Amino acid sequence: MKLSYKLYPFQNSNPNQKSIGTIIILHGLFGSSKNWVTVAKLLSEFGTVYALDQRNHGDSPHSETHSIPIMASDLETFLHDFNIQNPILLGHSMGGLVAMYFDLTHPGVLKKLIVQDIAPRSYPFAYDKEIQSMSFPLDGFTSRSEIDLEMAKYVPDTFIRQFLQMSLERKEVGLYRWKLNVEGLNQTRRVFEDVFTAENPSETKTLFLLGGSSEYIRNSDLDVMDQFFKNNQKVKFEGGGHYIHFTHQKEFMETLVNWLQRET
Incomplete structure (x- = not known):
């Protein structure tokens, strides 16, 4: 499927600042690229940013098929169509599940992975x-x-x-x-079930951004993250829920900037 997207070209006032490459943002369930304008503008100071509308969301086409593997396939098509090599991938909630699944099934493709408030396990459709x-x-x-x-x-x-x-x-x-x-x-209520069965863990540098009070993260999820993503760092936002890019925007932005500056 050809996905709709918003493009934020690399723009930095420092002439000596070079682009770190392409950054792709995947929104969560019921969201769209519109939810990520502020974050995308910030990240465009580091590289070219694409905020995607995943299938059945935003301006992207509707389909009867909706699953984590097929959304990862949509992402693969997008990368191929735009000839994007080794992007940094940021995913929230459903987008985070897609991002993790893509990384685990496409080893070596991503430069870095950023996952917001979701773990590589099954979730019920509680909506x-x-x-x-x-x-x-x-x-x-x-x-x-x-x-x-x-x-x-x-x-x-x-x-x-x-x-x-x-x-x-x-x-x-x-x-x-x-x-x-x-x-x-x-009609796709099992979309978040039985996704992560890959035997080979990821070596991609991964940042988990977690709400300290989020109902989406259990204490046991921290071990699961380590099991699937061997090279990860976790940052917990005290009192934060599932939407820390809104509710804790200042701290969220600072964490992203610091991590990208340190890692690049």
Whole structure:
């Protein structure tokens, strides 16, 4: 599948600063490249950045097929089409699973790997409320605030609703629609199960950025990360949840910059 993307060319005010290469960002479930504008602009000071829309998200095509291996295949196609060699790959949540799977099944391709708040293991599809909040008919709604009130019946968390609504689009005729393939994603509930069975661990330099209070990370996951990624560093953001690139943006950015400067 040909994926949509946003391009952020390498730009640095220091004429002596050379590009470290290509950096690719993979968003999480229900997200898109729109969630990563601030981070992408920062990373463009180090190299050329591509923020991708994964299948069934953003402006990329919809498909009945949605799995970690097939999204890794989409990434492989993207790298081939743009002749990208040895990129740095940053993935959050679902994007992190795709990034880890790609690295494990394509040894030596990545220059570095950055994974935000996800571990190389199976996860349940625990998003019934989010799916319900995007499944009611949008006919008759005349504003985002009206849609938000209806969504709040299913998802009380304002932050999560605002995150989901980044994929809400108003068409020229005034009607709203979800850019997400909501029904297609609802039909692929085993997308996060039984993915990581590779016997050969990765040697890629890997940075795990973890929310200290995230429900996505167990204490036992730290050993699993070490099992699959032998050359890794972990940074935990105290009090952080799953969306530390938003909630702990300053510390998140500083950590990324420091790691990239040290590693390059």
